[in-house]
Amino acid sequence: MSVDATTADWLRSPGLRITATNAAAAAWGDLAVTSEVRTPFDAEADAIAEGARQIAFLGPPRVIEALSVNGRQGALRGKAITITADIEGYRTGAVVFVIGTDEASIPGRTIIRVIRRLA
Amino acid sequence: VSEIWFMRAWPRNPATGAEVAVRLAGGGSHTPYRLLGQDYWAGLASPPRFSSRLGFDDRGWTGRNTPESSALAYAPATAARRDKLLPLVWKGARVEIDAGEEGQPLTRELTGDIADAAWRDGVLAITVADLSRRYDRAILAAPFAGSGGLEGFAGAAGRLKRRSWGRVRNVEGRLLDPANNIYEFGDPAFALQAITALRDKGREGTISTVAWAGSAAATLAALIASTPAQGGGTVAPSIACAKWWTQPAGPLTADIEGEVGAGYVSTVAGIASRLVVLAGGSAIANLATADGWRPGLAGLHVDEANETWAAAIDRVTLRASLLWTVDPAGSVTLSRITFNDPVASLQGIFIEREATLPPMASRTLLYRLTHRQHGDGEISAALLAADVASATPSIDVIAPLTFTASITGAISPAEQLPKTVKVTRRLGGVDVSASTTFSILDHPGITGTSPVSIGSLGEVTIAATASIAASASIRVRTVRDGLTLDTTIGISRSTLQSSGGGGGGGTTVSDATLAGVSAATMSDISDILTVRTGSAGQIQFAASLSTIAAAASPAGNFDVYIRWRYRTVGGSWVEVPGGEVLNTFPATVESEAGFFYTTDGEIVSSPTVTGLSASTDYEVQLRGRRDSATPTKTINFAGSAVAVGS
Numbered sequence: 001m002s003v004d005a006t007t008a009d010w011l012r013s014p015g016l017r018i019t020a021t022n023a024a025a026a027a028w029g030d031l032a033v034t035s036e037v038r039t040p041f042d043a044e045a046d047a048i049a050e051g052a053r054q055i056a057f058l059g060p061p062r063v064i065e066a067l068s069v070n071g072r073q074g075a076l077r078g079k080a081i082t083i084t085a086d087i088e089g090y091r092t093g094a095v096v097f098v099i100g101t102d103e104a105s106i107p108g109r110t111i112i113r114v115i116r117r118l119a
Numbered sequence: 120v121s122e123i124w125f126m127r128a129w130p131r132n133p134a135t136g137a138e139v140a141v142r143l144a145g146g147g148s149h150t151p152y153r154l155l156g157q158d159y160w161a162g163l164a165s166p167p168r169f170s171s172r173l174g175f176d177d178r179g180w181t182g183r184n185t186p187e188s189s190a191l192a193y194a195p196a197t198a199a200r201r202d203k204l205l206p207l208v209w210k211g212a213r214v215e216i217d218a219g220e221e222g223q224p225l226t227r228e229l230t231g232d233i234a235d236a237a238w239r240d241g242v243l244a245i246t247v248a249d250l251s252r253r254y255d256r257a258i259l260a261a262p263f264a265g266s267g268g269l270e271g272f273a274g275a276a277g278r279l280k281r282r283s284w285g286r287v288r289n290v291e292g293r294l295l296d297p298a299n300n301i302y303e304f305g306d307p308a309f310a311l312q313a314i315t316a317l318r319d320k321g322r323e324g325t326i327s328t329v330a331w332a333g334s335a336a337a338t339l340a341a342l343i344a345s346t347p348a349q350g351g352g353t354v355a356p357s358i359a360c361a362k363w364w365t366q367p368a369g370p371l372t373a374d375i376e377g378e379v380g381a382g383y384v385s386t387v388a389g390i391a392s393r394l395v396v397l398a399g400g401s402a403i404a405n406l407a408t409a410d411g412w413r414p415g416l417a418g419l420h421v422d423e424a425n426e427t428w429a430a431a432i433d434r435v436t437l438r439a440s441l442l443w444t445v446d447p448a449g450s451v452t453l454s455r456i457t458f459n460d461p462v463a464s465l466q467g468i469f470i471e472r473e474a475t476l477p478p479m480a481s482r483t484l485l486y487r488l489t490h491r492q493h494g495d496g497e498i499s500a501a502l503l504a505a506d507v508a509s510a511t512p513s514i515d516v517i518a519p520l521t522f523t524a525s526i527t528g529a530i531s532p533a534e535q536l537p538k539t540v541k542v543t544r545r546l547g548g549v550d551v552s553a554s555t556t557f558s559i560l561d562h563p564g565i566t567g568t569s570p571v572s573i574g575s576l577g578e579v580t581i582a583a584t585a586s587i588a589a590s591a592s593i594r595v596r597t598v599r600d601g602l603t604l605d606t607t608i609g610i611s612r613s614t615l616q617s618s619g620g621g622g623g624g625g626t627t628v629s630d631a632t633l634a635g636v637s638a639a640t641m642s643d644i645s646d647i648l649t650v651r652t653g654s655a656g657q658i659q660f661a662a663s664l665s666t667i668a669a670a671a672s673p674a675g676n677f678d679v680y681i682r683w684r685y686r687t688v689g690g691s692w693v694e695v696p697g698g699e700v701l702n703t704f705p706a707t708v709e710s711e712a713g714f715f716y717t718t719d720g721e722i723v724s725s726p727t728v729t730g731l732s733a734s735t736d737y738e739v740q741l742r743g744r745r746d747s748a749t750p751t752k753t754i755n756f757a758g759s760a761v762a763v764g765s
Contacts, residue, residue: 011289011321011372011493015485025480032480035178039417039438039484040387042286046415047486053440057456058179058479067467074169078442078454082464090469095458099175104168104189111470115175117458118475 018044020051022059024119057097061118064099066111073110074101081114089116123147124166124218125154125225126191128233128245130207139207143193150221160200164192166218167229167247169447177476180437180456188229188247188447191216195243204243209236214247216447227448253399254429254445258282258421260306263295269307269335269358271295280306283377284393285385285418289318291491292361292371299343300366304373305359307335312376312383314354317361320369320499322554324351331357349601368554369497377418387413387439388453391432394419395443395451398428403443409453413439420490499554512551512602515543519609522587523665523757525631528614532635532755534669536585539714542577542606544597552576555599564591564610578714579608587612623653624734625764633664633741635755636679639748644681645741645760649688652737653765657729658685660695662741664758666720668706673750674715676705681724681743683762688736699744700724706754719757737764 010016015038025032037054041047067085076098084093100113123146129138144152145163152159167188174181195201212233217225234248265276275295283290283305292302305311310331317326325348332338338358345353347364354361354373363371376383377390384393388409392402403409419435436443440456517540525531544555553576562571570585571593579593591610596603630645650658660683668677680699684692706720724741731737741760745752 008321008498010487011318011489011498012495013489014492015488017483017485019481019483021481022479025478028478028480032478033177034481034483035479036483036485037179037438038488039486040285040390040419040435041439041484041486042288042416042418044486046413046417047484049415050439051482051484053457054179054482054484055479057440057458058482061478062476063472064175064474064476065472066470068470069465069467072168073465074171075446076463077171078173078444078456079463080458080461082461083467084465085467085469087469090467093464095461097456097458100170100172102170102172104170112467113172113473115476 014038016044016047018047018051020048020055022055025059028061062115063118064113064115065096066100066113068106068109068111070109072103073112074103076110076112077101083112083114089118121146121148121221122166122218123150123221123225124163124216124228125152125159126163126214126216128209128212128214130204130209130212130233130236133206133208138212141204141207146218147221154217154225160196162194162196164194164242165189167191167216167447173442175476178479180433188231191245191247193243193245194241201241201243205238209233209245214245229447230449231447254395254432255427256398257425258428258431259424259426260308262424263303269295269339271303272297275303279422279424280308282306282309282421283311283375283418284390285377286416287375287377287418287420287490288487289372289489289491290375290420292317292363292367292373295360296343300363301339301342301360302363302371303360304375305378307339307358307360309359309378309380311356311359312379314356314359314361314373314375316374317352317354317363318372319363319367320497320554321372321493322499324348324364326351326361327353329353329355365556369499370491370493372491375418375420377420385416385418386410387415387417387435387441390417390419391436391441391443391453392451394428394432394435398432400445400449400451404450404452406453409441412453412455413441418488420488422490499551511546512599512604513545513548514597514604514606515545517542517606517608519611520581522610522612524587524612524614528586528589528612530587530612531632532667532757533583534635534667534753534755535719535757537580537583537670539578539580539670539716540608541711541714541716542573542579542595542597542608544577544599544604546599551599555597558596558598560594560596560605562591562593564588565593574712574714576712578712580714589614623655623765624651625653625655625658626651627761627763628739629759629761630741631759633756633758633760635753636743636745637748637751637753639745641682641742641744643740644743644756647738647740648760648762649736649738650762650764652731652733652735654733655729655765656731656733656735657727657765658731658737658739659725659727659763659765660739660741661725661761661763662758663723663725664721664756664760666702666706666722667755667757668708668717668720668752669755670708670715670717672708672710672715673752674708674710675750675752676707677720677752677754678702678705678746679720679722679743679754680746681722681741683724683726683739683741685728685737685739685762687732688738692740695726695728697726701746720754722756 096114142159144159219225264270628648702722
C-alpha cells in the first residue's frame with residue numbers, strides 16, 4: 001500500500017492543524033492571547049470554518065457583566081440576545097451571549113451573566 | 120393572574136421499597152388543586168427556581184451549563200398529612216413539577232430526582248438533585264477482566280474498554296490474545312461501523328473483514344481462524360478487534376468508524392445526541408437543525424477511565440462552537456456560540472462587571488486527530504520513501520570476510536572475533552530491514568557452539584568461540600512482502616607462514632604472533648628477531664598488517680603508528696630512518712542498534728637499511744603505539760613482521 005511523507009508527518013503529530021488569526025489583535029502586542037484546541041472534525045474545510053467561528057467569537061476584547069431582567073429567563077442560557085440598559089455600552093442595545101442565569105436571587109427577576117464585545 | 124404549581128413525587132415506602140405517589144400544589148388564587156382527576160395537597164410554598172453558570176476564561180469555554188434548583192418548601196396543613204409524609208424515604212425519589220399562570224396551560228418545570236428531604240420548623244424542605252446527575256457518571260464500563268476470550272489474556276486485566284463514535288483515526292490496537300495476534304480497538308460489546316485502515320508502524324496493510332458470526336464469541340473465533348494476507352490484517356468491527364498477519368513491528372493502529380448502536384452517527388450533533396441518549400436522556404430536541412449548522416464529519420474517542428458523559432458531550436460540542444443545555448424538564452438542546460442572530464430583546468438593569476477578556480490574536484485548531492501519536496522510531500522506514508509496488512527489492516552486497524590464523528588454524532589475533540556484518544534489505548533503494556524477517560539458512564565451514572546468529576535487523580554475528588575453515592560461508596534468508604531473497608557471505612581464512620631464506624647468504628626471519636598496542640608510547644609488537652645479513656650488508660624490513668579493534672565499546676576510529684629498529688647483537692638500538700609510520704586507514708568500530716560493527720585498518724612499513732656489516736647477525740624488532748591512549752582500546756595486528764637479510 002502506498003503511504004507518503006505527509007502521512008508520516010501526520011502520524012507523528014497530534015493531528016493536522018489550521019490557524020485562524022485576528023488581524024485586529026496586532027495592535028495589542030503581548031496582551032492578545034493565543035490558544036489551541038482539539039476539534040472533533042475530520043476535514044480541513046470544516047476545521048477552517050470552525051476556526052473562523054471561534055476567532056469571530058474570541059477575537060475581540062470582551063467583558064463578562066451581570067444584569068437583571070424581568071421574569072424567569074432561565075431559557076436564555078447559551079443564546080445571543082439584545083439587551084438595553086441605561087449605562088454606556090447598552091443604551092442603544094447590545095448584542096450579548098448569555099452564559100449564566102439566576103432566577104432565585106431576586107423574586108420575579110432573573111440575573112443574567114453575559115459576554116459582551118467591547119469592539 | 121397568579122402562578123400556580125403542581126408537584127408529583129414518588130418517595131418510597133420504607134417497609135416495602137414501593138413507590139408512593141405524593142401530590143402537592145401551591146400558588147394560584149381561585150383554581151382548585153386538582154389535575155387530571157387527581158387531588159393535590161395545598162402548601163407547596165414556591166415553584167423551583169433555577170440558576171446556572173457556564174465557565175469561561177481568556178481562552179474560551181472552561182465549564183458547562185447545568186441548572187441547579189433552589190429547595191422546595193412544603194408546609195402541611197394538618198398533622199395527619201405531616202405524619203403520612205414523614206415516614207417515607209425521599210432520597211432518590213422521582214419528581215415532576217408543572218407550573219403556569221392560572222387559566223393557562225401548564226408547562227413542565229422539572230423532571231428529576233430528589234437529593235434529600237429535611238424536616239424543620241414544620242416545613243418539609245425538598246432538595247432537587249442536580250439535573251446533570253445522570254450525565255456525571257463515567258462512560259467506560261468495567262475494564263477487561265483478563266479471563267480469556269473477549270475479556271483478553273491475563274496481561275489485559277484492568278485495561279480500559281475504550282469507546283468511539285463517528286470518524287476516529289489512528290487508534291492504537293492493544294493486545295487481546297497474544298497467541299493469535301488479536302488486538303482490540305475498543306469495548307468488544309459495542310459494534311463498530313467499520314475499521315477502515317490498519318497500520319503497522321504507520322505502514323498500511325490490506326484488510327479483509329470477518330462478519331458477525333451470531334455471537335461475539337463466535338465472531339472472535341472466526342477472527343482467530345482467519346488467515347490475513349501477508350502484510351495485512353483481518354478486522355472484525357462487530358467486536359472492535361483485528362488480527363495482524365504477524366507480530367506487528369511497531370504500534371498497530373486503526374482508523375475507525377465508531378459505534379453503530381441505534382444507527383451510525385458521525386456529525387457533532389449526532390454524536391452528542393447519541394451520548395445524551397446513552398447517558399439516559401432523550402435525543403437532542405433540535406438535532407436536525409444542529410446537524411445543519413455543523414454537517415461535517417466528526418469523531419469522538421473516549422479512553423480515560425473517569426471521563427463522564429457530560430465531559431464527553433462538552434468535548435464534542437464546545438469545540439465545534441455549540442452549547443448543549445439541559446432544561447429543568449430534562450430536555451437537551453444545542454445552541455450556537457455566536458453573537459449573531461439574537462433571539463430576544465430585553466430591558467435590563469446593570470449590576471456589575473465581573474471580568475475583562477483580552478483579544479485573541481490566533482486560534483489553532485487541530486483536526487483529524489491521531490489518537491496514537493507516533494514517535495520518530497515508530498514510523499516504518501518504508502514510509503519515508505515511496506513504498507510502492509513498482510519498487511524493486513534488493514540486498515546490499517557484502518564484501519567477503521577474511522580472517523588470519525596461526526599455523527594451527529586458530530584465528531589470530533583472537534580479537535578478530537566476534538565479527539558482525541549487517542545484511543540490509545532494500546525496497547526501491549530504501550532500507551526496509553526493520554520490516555523484514557531474517558534467518559540464517561546455513562553456515563558451512565563455521566563450527567562451534569552457536570557459531571552464527573542473526574539479529575532482527577539483519578545483524579549477522581560470528582561468535583568469538585567459532586572455528587572457521589579455510590573456506591566458509593554464511594547463507595542468509597530475508598523475507599518481506601511474501602518475497603524471499605537469499606544472500607551469501609563469503610569467508611576465507613589465511614594462515615600466516617614464514618618464508619625461506621634471504622639472498623646472498625642472508626636469512627629471513629618473521630614473527631606472526633604480534634602484540635597489540637594500547638598506549639600512546641612505543642611498545643614492542645614483535646619479538647626480537649635475529650637476522651643475518653648477506654654479502655650486500657642490508658636488511659629489508661617488511662610489515663604489511665591489518666589493524667584490528669575488538670567489536671565492543673568504545674566505538675571510534677583508532678589510529679596507530681609503527682616503526683622498525685635494529686642493533687648488532689647486544690649493541691644499542693638504532694631506529695630505522697623515516698620516522699614513525701601512520702596507518703593507511705584506521706581500525707574502526709561503529710555501534711548501531713546494540714551491535715558493534717568493525718572494519719579492519721591497514722598499516723604498512725617496509726624500509727630497507729643498507730651499509731650494514733656483511734654476513735653479520737643483527738637483532739630487529741617492530742614496535743608501535745596508538746595516537747592517543749584514550750579512549751581505552753587495544754589495537755591488535757594481523758599479519759607478519761618480516762626481516763630479510765641480504
